[in-house]
Amino acid sequence: MPSYRAETFIGTTLEALMGQTFAEWECIIVDDGSPDRTADVADEYAKRDNRFRVMRQKNAGASVARNNGFAATAADSTYVVFHDCDDVWYPNALEKLVSAIEADPAATAVHGLAEWMENDVIRDPGSLPYFQRERFAVRNGRVELMSRAEPTVFESVVFDCRTFPLCCVLMRRTALERAGELFDAKFRISQDWDLFFRVSAIGHFAMVDEPICLYRRHGHNLSGNRKAMEAEFVHIRRKAYRSTLLSASQKQTVRDAHRLFQKHKANMWLGTAYGAIKRGRLAEAGKWICYWAVNVNRYFAICLNDPISRPSRRTWRRWPVWWLGRGRRQAELMAPSGDH
Numbered sequence: 001m002p003s004y005r006a007e008t009f010i011g012t013t014l015e016a017l018m019g020q021t022f023a024e025w026e027c028i029i030v031d032d033g034s035p036d037r038t039a040d041v042a043d044e045y046a047k048r049d050n051r052f053r054v055m056r057q058k059n060a061g062a063s064v065a066r067n068n069g070f071a072a073t074a075a076d077s078t079y080v081v082f083h084d085c086d087d088v089w090y091p092n093a094l095e096k097l098v099s100a101i102e103a104d105p106a107a108t109a110v111h112g113l114a115e116w117m118e119n120d121v122i123r124d125p126g127s128l129p130y131f132q133r134e135r136f137a138v139r140n141g142r143v144e145l146m147s148r149a150e151p152t153v154f155e156s157v158v159f160d161c162r163t164f165p166l167c168c169v170l171m172r173r174t175a176l177e178r179a180g181e182l183f184d185a186k187f188r189i190s191q192d193w194d195l196f197f198r199v200s201a202i203g204h205f206a207m208v209d210e211p212i213c214l215y216r217r218h219g220h221n222l223s224g225n226r227k228a229m230e231a232e233f234v235h236i237r238r239k240a241y242r243s244t245l246l247s248a249s250q251k252q253t254v255r256d257a258h259r260l261f262q263k264h265k266a267n268m269w270l271g272t273a274y275g276a277i278k279r280g281r282l283a284e285a286g287k288w289i290c291y292w293a294v295n296v297n298r299y300f301a302i303c304l305n306d307p308i309s310r311p312s313r314r315t316w317r318r319w320p321v322w323w324l325g326r327g328r329r330q331a332e333l334m335a336p337s338g339d340h
Contacts, residue, residue: 001083002065004032009086014045016088022095028069033059063183083167086216093212097170108175108203111163112212132162138257152205158257165215190232259302266295
């Protein structure tokens with residue numbers, strides 16, 4: 001459990017751990033050089049319950065903290081959860097996860113669903129579980145909606161990973177050891193997605209189809225920076241495409257997923273811009289069109305056999321073709337739902 005400036009939240013998180021119906025666990029809390037009382041609060045809980053252990057390191061980021069914490073776990077442990085210091089498990093969360101993965105020996109991991117929490121109050125109940133259940137997979141060069149009965153597979157993770165937050169995911173230790181490096185410190189926001197790429201390439205994730213935790217929203221959430229997050233998505237897919245751990249067919253799926261995701265995002269921005277124009281919000285429409293332009297450029301970069309790479313100047317000349325054809329039709333299709 002990486003912890004930084006968490007004195008306000010970490011107590012609630014640790015209390016939820018102590019209240020688990022599945023009692024056979026150990027928690028390694030790694031204080032990442034917090035300037036506040038985070039480490040002191042963790043020490044107090046470690047004195048109350050010997051299942052907690054506290055480590056300290058100089059501030060190096062959550063990825064390094066998670067890697068150091070994993071290195072300190074018992075080598076004979078079967079399952080691993082990377083829990084954040086601000087999210088809160090339901091009392092039966094760990095029991096549900098363990099039961100689900102033991103019922104599916106082929107699964108490399110299992111994930112549940114979450115509810116938004118803000119100021120210790122559940123916000124928009126049901127909205128996040130609905131989003132997480134609606135999974136898509138890239139199959140045969142197309143995007144398909146998955147059924148709720150299907151496990152989460154590599155073809156879904158590479159398109160749009162909806163297995164979050166981290167405490168919702170329990171992984172087999174053997175799968176983590178096969179996946180190579182754990183958390184890549186180059187990524188500040190989407191380190192978990194990079195890891196899930198590699199773990200799901202080994203085998204599927206079982207799914208517990210119900211909320212098992214509260215995902216806290218507050219001013220320090222790095223995931224709130226959508227622009228930085230989407231930039232990391234590109235780099236993570238590029239890394240996966242060049243990885244020696246993936247098969248040739250999996251690399252093709254990564255390329256297809258990147259291309260189709262750019263198309264999906266471009267269509268979404270175009271419809272949103274159309275809606276803004278209808279409402280007379282031209283400045284807002286200009287922003288969405290800029291986002292559209294970025295995704296269109298990436299889409300054509302991939303179509304021009306430039307897999308998962310930075311867009312080239314020549315792709316700009318292809319935009320009018322896209323706009324006059326598919327882009328205009330998509331704007332018309334999305335016009336009725338333009339109020340985003």
